[in-house]
Amino acid sequence: MIKATDESVGRVMKAISEKGILENTILIFLSDQGGYFDNAPLRGGKMKETLYEGGARVPFFFHAPGVTSAQWVSEVVQSTDLFPTLVDLAGGMVDNYQDLDGVSLMPIIKEKKSLAPRTIFGDRAYEDLYVSARKGDWKLLAYRSGATQLYNIKEDMPETTDLANERPDIVKSLISEIIE
Numbered sequence: 001m002i003k004a005t006d007e008s009v010g011r012v013m014k015a016i017s018e019k020g021i022l023e024n025t026i027l028i029f030l031s032d033q034g035g036y037f038d039n040a041p042l043r044g045g046k047m048k049e050t051l052y053e054g055g056a057r058v059p060f061f062f063h064a065p066g067v068t069s070a071q072w073v074s075e076v077v078q079s080t081d082l083f084p085t086l087v088d089l090a091g092g093m094v095d096n097y098q099d100l101d102g103v104s105l106m107p108i109i110k111e112k113k114s115l116a117p118r119t120i121f122g123d124r125a126y127e128d129l130y131v132s133a134r135k136g137d138w139k140l141l142a143y144r145s146g147a148t149q150l151y152n153i154k155e156d157m158p159e160t161t162d163l164a165n166e167r168p169d170i171v172k173s174l175i176s177e178i179i180e
Contacts, residue, residue: 001035009061023065026089030079031058043159051122051132051141052159064089068109076120076134081105119177133174140164140174148175 009029016022034045034055044052060077062068067089080102084094088104101121107113122132128143137154150164150171164171 001037005059025065026086027061027063028082029059029061030082031060032079034058041158049129050124051129053139053153053157056122056132056134062105062109064109071112073108075108075115077105077108077115078102078120078122085109119174121178131178133178135174135177138167138170138174140171140178142175142178150174 013022013027016025016027033050034042034057036046039045039054039057042052042054042057044050044054044056046055049055062085078101080100081104082102084097084100084102084104085106087094087097088106094100094104103115103118105115107115117136119133119135122134124130128145128147129141130144131142133140133142134153137152139151139153139159141149141151148164148171149159149162150167151159151161152163153159
């Protein structure tokens with residue numbers, strides 16, 4: 001899958017370059033969910049448990065000529081960050097848009113600064129698992145049935161040790177953010 005993706009992106013880049021528009025083209029590559037096959041050591045993926053890290057962690061590539069430089073960013077971002085980033089990049093005022101879920105990534109892209117701490121939400125419209133909330137090292141998974149799971153992603157990236165019963169304070173805090 002990686003080889004096929006690399007080849008496909010290469011073909012797109014070559015076509016844009018041959019047309020002479022590479023220096024005027026913003027390239028964005030983003031997957032919707034994790035891989036179709038096993039994502040070990042991460043749990044979940046494209047077909048099931050998509051809100052676990054194996055489904056939530058996806059490739060993201062953003063190239064804007066004259067703006068971006070090659071860099072690896074480990075900060076958690078989400079697809080809803082694309083609109084405010086593009087508005088910001090185009091010289092618009094992100095503050096003119098009310099109730100945006102995302103934030104501009106320009107501080108990362110241009111200045112290599114970190115974003116302000118925030119909670120990242122995920123949702124799905126089918127099956128029992130329906131929402132996730134990630135804040136710092138903590139990730140809450142909430143189910144329609146009322147069950148919750150809590151993981152410390154920094155210490156347990158494969159999400160094998162549910163800490164919901166040990167840290168009800170964090171569960172309560174993240175649930176209140178979901179409800180807001």
